[in-house]
Amino acid sequence: KALFVYSKSIPMSMPQGWLQAEVLKDTRAIPLLVVSDVVLGETATYADFVLPDLSYLERWQRESIYPNVKVKVSHLTQPVTRVVPEARSIEDVFIEILKKMNLPGAGAGAFPGGGSLDRVDDFYLKMVANIAFDGTPVPDAGDREMGLFYRTRRQALGKYFDPDAWQKAVKPEEWPKVVYVINRGGRFEAPGQEYVGDHLKYRLDGQANFYDEGVASARDSYAGNFFDGLPRMEPVRSYSGQAISGSLPLMFINWKARHVGTHRTPADVWLREIQRENYIWMNPRDALSRGLQNGDRVRIKSTAFVSLGRVMVTNGIRPGLVGSSYNYGTYASGAAPIEIDGRPMPTAPHIYGDRVIHLGEPGHEEAGLAGPRQAGFSANNLLPIDPAFKVGGLSDLIGTSAAQLDAWVEVEKV
Numbered sequence: 001k002a003l004f005v006y007s008k009s010i011p012m013s014m015p016q017g018w019l020q021a022e023v024l025k026d027t028r029a030i031p032l033l034v035v036s037d038v039v040l041g042e043t044a045t046y047a048d049f050v051l052p053d054l055s056y057l058e059r060w061q062r063e064s065i066y067p068n069v070k071v072k073v074s075h076l077t078q079p080v081t082r083v084v085p086e087a088r089s090i091e092d093v094f095i096e097i098l099k100k101m102n103l104p105g106a107g108a109g110a111f112p113g114g115g116s117l118d119r120v121d122d123f124y125l126k127m128v129a130n131i132a133f134d135g136t137p138v139p140d141a142g143d144r145e146m147g148l149f150y151r152t153r154r155q156a157l158g159k160y161f162d163p164d165a166w167q168k169a170v171k172p173e174e175w176p177k178v179v180y181v182i183n184r185g186g187r188f189e190a191p192g193q194e195y196v197g198d199h200l201k202y203r204l205d206g207q208a209n210f211y212d213e214g215v216a217s218a219r220d221s222y223a224g225n226f227f228d229g230l231p232r233m234e235p236v237r238s239y240s241g242q243a244i245s246g247s248l249p250l251m252f253i254n255w256k257a258r259h260v261g262t263h264r265t266p267a268d269v270w271l272r273e274i275q276r277e278n279y280i281w282m283n284p285r286d287a288l289s290r291g292l293q294n295g296d297r298v299r300i301k302s303t304a305f306v307s308l309g310r311v312m313v314t315n316g317i318r319p320g321l322v323g324s325s326y327n328y329g330t331y332a333s334g335a336a337p338i339e340i341d342g343r344p345m346p347t348a349p350h351i352y353g354d355r356v357i358h359l360g361e362p363g364h365e366e367a368g369l370a371g372p373r374q375a376g377f378s379a380n381n382l383l384p385i386d387p388a389f390k391v392g393g394l395s396d397l398i399g400t401s402a403a404q405l406d407a408w409v410e411v412e413k414v
Helices: 017-025 090-100 120-133 143-160 163-168 175-184 269-274 284-289
Strands: 002-006 032-037 049-052 073-075 186-188 250-255 280-282 297-301 306-313 321-325 338-340 343-345 407-413
Touching: 090 120, 120 163, 120 175, 120 186, 143 163, 143 175, 175 186, 280 284, 284 306
Parallel strands: 002 032, 032 049, 250 321, 280 306
Antiparallel strands: 073 186, 250 407, 280 321, 297 306, 297 407, 338 343
């Protein structure tokens, strides 16, 4: 009866965000909604409780690395500052709930050998110890390095650095090696190991399967039949297997912008200076037949939704196809007024407000002025509804993700 959502904007990241918002508002479907985030995003708009989250500079994380780097790397993100005193990591919240419920896996003796799990530091410092002892253990941090470790963290974190608690999170013999890894931000293979002969030591190579046993051994969860392990061309289908054909003339795709990656980032003024909105790309041939010119305001109509946007005429997309980045169109994160406990919160400034400034054509943001937070449109709103569901979009049954590229639209001048 309670849903916890961490660092996600469900209406912005899922198909038919406007329908997802209706579910979030329905207290019969979700009696209690708790959101942990650094911004009051769309999901937080409907929450009963909002827990201030830590930003990436305030929290622990362990980032894996892509397989195309030249050496082995194990990155470590660690707290370097604290901005909002009341903010807490979501791991601390969950650990506290587990302990209150007297569930195993938290508190004293949670780990083999007697290690405890009372706070987020306990978890991540044990992970650092695993990294330090993997294969050939790293050296111990010496006295000078130990001094540097304590001095810099006391200066950066102040009262939020508890050296005794950090040290107790691991065994005494592990602590000097943990400090060695933390001081370097991870563990990195020594230079000079990048090549074997003339070839990269770590490279994207291996077996190519034209028949995939893993796919062929899995079943369609609706029909019950096995998937085909061979590559094949099929029409877009609903969950129940019904072929879906586009009733509108333009196929609509979307992609992730390089500078606006999540629902949190439209709050960043500098990033909005790079591009004020997510233009809808259109080939000159399609634009000419619709009487559209670069920069025209347009209405984008799908079978599920109608959005307003601005067209960018470009040969960078083929005829019959239109598309945009999906990272814009927020109606939260300071874009609109909001009440907290019955008290209205002020909206964030848009930097240039209502001043009339000629900002040039799409793709030319030379003015260096950030647009309003709510500029652009949500691409996910335009995705079609799967006729097999009351609420829900088309999905890739094998990969299980949303079918982000299976939409059709018409674009007309406003």
